[in-house]
Amino acid sequence: MSSPQDNILAENFHAAFSAHQDANAVGDLKSLSWLSAHRQSAFDQFQKEGFPTRHHENWKYTDVSRITKTGFITANPTHNAIQTDELDKLKFNTENCHELVFINGQFSAEHSDIGSLDDQVVIGSLRDALKNTPELIEKRFNQFAKKNHSRENHVFAALNTAFFHDGAFIYVPDNVVIEEPIVIYYISSHNEVMLTTAPRNLIIMGKNAQASVIESFHGLKGVVSFTNTITEIETEDGAVLEHYKVQQENTDSFHIGGTHLKLHRNSRVESHSISLGGAIVRNDIVTDLAGEGAEIILNGLYMGNGRQHVDNHTLVNHSKPHTRSDEYYRGVLDGRARGVFNGKVIVHKDAQKTDASQSNANLLLSDHAEIDTKPELEIYADDVKCSHGATVGQLDKNMLFYLRSRGLDADTAKSLLTFAFADEVIRRIKFAPIREQLEFNVGGRLPGSDLIKANLSSARQN
Amino acid sequence: MLSIKNLKVSINDKQILKGLNLEVKAGEVHAIMGPNGSGKSTLANVIVGRDGYKIDSGEIIYEGKDLTGIEPEIRAREGIFLAFQYPVEIPGVNNVYLLKAAMNAKRKHRGEAELDAFEFLDLVKEKMKVVNMNEDLLNRAVNEGFSGGEKKRNEIFQMALLEPKLAILDETDSGLDIDALKIVASGVNGLRREDRAIIIVTHYQRLLDYIIPDYVHVLSDGKIIKSGGKELALELEEKGYDWVREEADAA
Numbered sequence: 033m034s035s036p037q038d039n040i041l042a043e044n045f046h047a048a049f050s051a052h053q054d055a056n057a058v059g060d061l062k063s064l065s066w067l068s069a070h071r072q073s074a075f076d077q078f079q080k081e082g083f084p085t086r087h088h089e090n091w092k093y094t095d096v097s098r099i100t101k102t103g104f105i106t107a108n109p110t111h112n113a114i115q116t117d118e119l120d121k122l123k124f125n126t127e128n129c130h131e132l133v134f135i136n137g138q139f140s141a142e143h144s145d146i147g148s149l150d151d152q153v154v155i156g157s158l159r160d161a162l163k164n165t166p167e168l169i170e171k172r173f174n175q176f177a178k179k180n181h182s183r184e185n186h187v188f189a190a191l192n193t194a195f196f197h198d199g200a201f202i203y204v205p206d207n208v209v210i211e212e213p214i215v216i217y218y219i220s221s222h223n224e225v226m227l228t229t230a231p232r233n234l235i236i237m238g239k240n241a242q243a244s245v246i247e248s249f250h251g252l253k254g255v256v257s258f259t260n261t262i263t264e265i266e267t268e269d270g271a272v273l274e275h276y277k278v279q280q281e282n283t284d285s286f287h288i289g290g291t292h293l294k295l296h297r298n299s300r301v302e303s304h305s306i307s308l309g310g311a312i313v314r315n316d317i318v319t320d321l322a323g324e325g326a327e328i329i330l331n332g333l334y335m336g337n338g339r340q341h342v343d344n345h346t347l348v349n350h351s352k353p354h355t356r357s358d359e360y361y362r363g364v365l366d367g368r369a370r371g372v373f374n375g376k377v378i379v380h381k382d383a384q385k386t387d388a389s390q391s392n393a394n395l396l397l398s399d400h401a402e403i404d405t406k407p408e409l410e411i412y413a414d415d416v417k418c419s420h421g422a423t424v425g426q427l428d429k430n431m432l433f434y435l436r437s438r439g440l441d442a443d444t445a446k447s448l449l450t451f452a453f454a455d456e457v458i459r460r461i462k463f464a465p466i467r468e469q470l471e472f473n474v475g476g477r478l479p480g481s482d483l484i485k486a487n488l489s490s491a492r493q494n
Numbered sequence: 495m496l497s498i499k500n501l502k503v504s505i506n507d508k509q510i511l512k513g514l515n516l517e518v519k520a521g522e523v524h525a526i527m528g529p530n531g532s533g534k535s536t537l538a539n540v541i542v543g544r545d546g547y548k549i550d551s552g553e554i555i556y557e558g559k560d561l562t563g564i565e566p567e568i569r570a571r572e573g574i575f576l577a578f579q580y581p582v583e584i585p586g587v588n589n590v591y592l593l594k595a596a597m598n599a600k601r602k603h604r605g606e607a608e609l610d611a612f613e614f615l616d617l618v619k620e621k622m623k624v625v626n627m628n629e630d631l632l633n634r635a636v637n638e639g640f641s642g643g644e645k646k647r648n649e650i651f652q653m654a655l656l657e658p659k660l661a662i663l664d665e666t667d668s669g670l671d672i673d674a675l676k677i678v679a680s681g682v683n684g685l686r687r688e689d690r691a692i693i694i695v696t697h698y699q700r701l702l703d704y705i706i707p708d709y710v711h712v713l714s715d716g717k718i719i720k721s722g723g724k725e726l727a728l729e730l731e732e733k734g735y736d737w738v739r740e741e742a743d744a745a
Contacts, residue, residue, distance in 0.1 A: 429545070435587075437566050442565070
């Protein structure tokens with residue numbers, strides 16, 4: 033940190049951190065010295081590195097100065113109010129699920145409905161779990177930090193570690209299958225000051241365990257917030273996880289999120305990341321395929337309009353032989369929106385027989401929209417199958433004309449083709465309530481949306 | 495129904511149609527024949543209002559109104575239909591949806607009520623029989639993965655469903671084997687009506703064995719240089735285009 037302004041900011045943070053360590057936000061966890069050590073080390077890391085600037089390769093296209101000037105007022109337990117009807121409007125149409133609700137980062141037992149759980153399964157607040165079953169957490173918590181903080185320059189992740197208040201903890205023991213999805217809502221509802229929330233989630237899948245976890249981020253109308261979220265996921269041998277991150281913050285808010293995965297032998301994760309909201313958005317997904325036969329599917333969609341800025345970084349480490357990654361990301365940018373995609377695949381020396389494919393396709397709907405896409409492949413093994421590709425294009429004129437020649441107006445034809453492009457990602461979502469709501473929400477953003485919704489229902493009737 | 499007068503059209507500053515005249519009345523079937531590059535597809539596209547064609551002079555009058563500057567979707571809703579030479583595949587757009595949207599856009603334009611889902615599907619199934627189209631294709635994306643013949647059948651099926659007043663078939667016979675050609679032709683013949691005009695744009699006479707035109711026109715270098723009855727098509731098939739051109743040059 034060099035400029036005088038940065039120094040003031042640093043002092044503010046220092047004061048905030050001291051206060052945070054003392055205040056009730058952390059106080060009742062203070063007996064966990066290992067946790068305090070993580071927090072201190074993360075904070076030291078942050079102080080040493082400061083916020084990234086565009087001189088950092090990983091932040092080359094994303095300027096976070098607007099975020100760093102926001103003041104970072106952290107939410108406290110009094111910020112947990114929401115009207116039930118407002119909450120209900122945001123929910124997916126899921127009848128049976130385990131539901132966790134966080135309001136401005138505070139766990140709301142009142143609004144959550146965890147349902148009945150098998151013995152030894154834990155689904156709930158991380159804060160509660162730190163009090164009740166710290167032994168389940170200690171070994172797994174913040175594992176990625178050692179590896180990634182400095183290299184990836186995830187200062188925001190360090191800030192999350194230093195300042196997090198709560199988040200979800202999911203522990204699925206060996207051989208347990210949780211059939212009903214686990215849905216976690218993170219809602220920014222406070223509109224008096226701009227709050228910073230730092231949700232911290234930990235998902236542990238035992239051997240051959242199976243579950244689906246949905247993280248859904250929302251901002252209520254008129255609420256400006258900064259969400260700095262981290263999810264750590266570890267899947268033991270043979271575990272299967274479907275992980276969804278759906279980001280629908282409102283378009284004045286900031287969202288920076290990191291998902292850090294470690295996959296052991298023959299485990300499989302399907303990651304779906306759908307990013308629709310936010311003024312400045314950055315999603316990082318960092319995967320370590322750490323056991324033979326581990327497999328990750330990375331499926332992603334980002335859409336921006338107006339002056340939205342959405343940056344997706346993914347990194348897949350193939351550390352062991354016979355690992356597989358399959359990445360499919362699509363972006364739709366309109367207005368003056370800007371998108372960034374950086375997908376890096378590293379095949380390490382031991383990872384023979386790796387199968388890695390990556391594709392990123394982008395649709396630019398306006399002359400002022402922009403995308404910077406960069407697929408990167410580093411291969412240190414010699415017997416591998418890898419492919420990658422990126423495309424940037426506009427709507428197909430022949431398709432547009434065909435639709436118009438059948439009587440559809442130009443706006444509807446454009447919307448329909450845009451929707452079809454985005455739906456290539458959404459339709460890969462197996463879980464119907466999420467897929468259907470996303471199709472409606474994505475379709476609903478476009479002109480002539482009623483007709484697109486009719487398209488969906490006619491497709492479904494048949 | 496359609497009256498084209500001294501039409502000059504260029505693409506990228508190159509004039510393709512150089513003073514074309516054509517009169518088509520309701521109930522008639524006209525064949526436009528001509529060698530490659532004579533302007534056949536340009537004529538078809540300019541009638542339906544495709545971008546990229548500049549009308550330098552002349553006019554296209556449809557039902558008493560000049561089409562110049564009218565959006566293609568409005569032309570479609572007013573009853574003009576083009577069966578494409580190369581129907582485009584549109585992944586992710588459901589066939590049924592397109593049909594329903596097209597149908598309702600037309601009905602709304604005419605102040606008619608939208609069809610409900612059952613009426614619509616009944617109608618669709620009835621019209622599919624016109625070209626023996628496989629019902630499985632309905633639920634797929636528009637033309638996606640269709641064979642060449644299926645795409646052409648789909649065009650005629652759409653035409654049957656949308657009941658245009660003026661239908662233009664652009665090289666509909668290309669890529670069809672003889673069985674498919676017969677099916678498509680009988681579909682088109684079934685759509686011949688007193689209040690409907692059909693323009694068949696084709697390089698070869700083959701399709702005209704099955705869809706007998708009332709008039710045949712020879713298009714060459716952007717102008718219609720000869721018009722006649724159905725026997726002209728046979729003459730062209732036998733003798734090629736050169737004699738017509740020579741005759742026109744001499745005149």
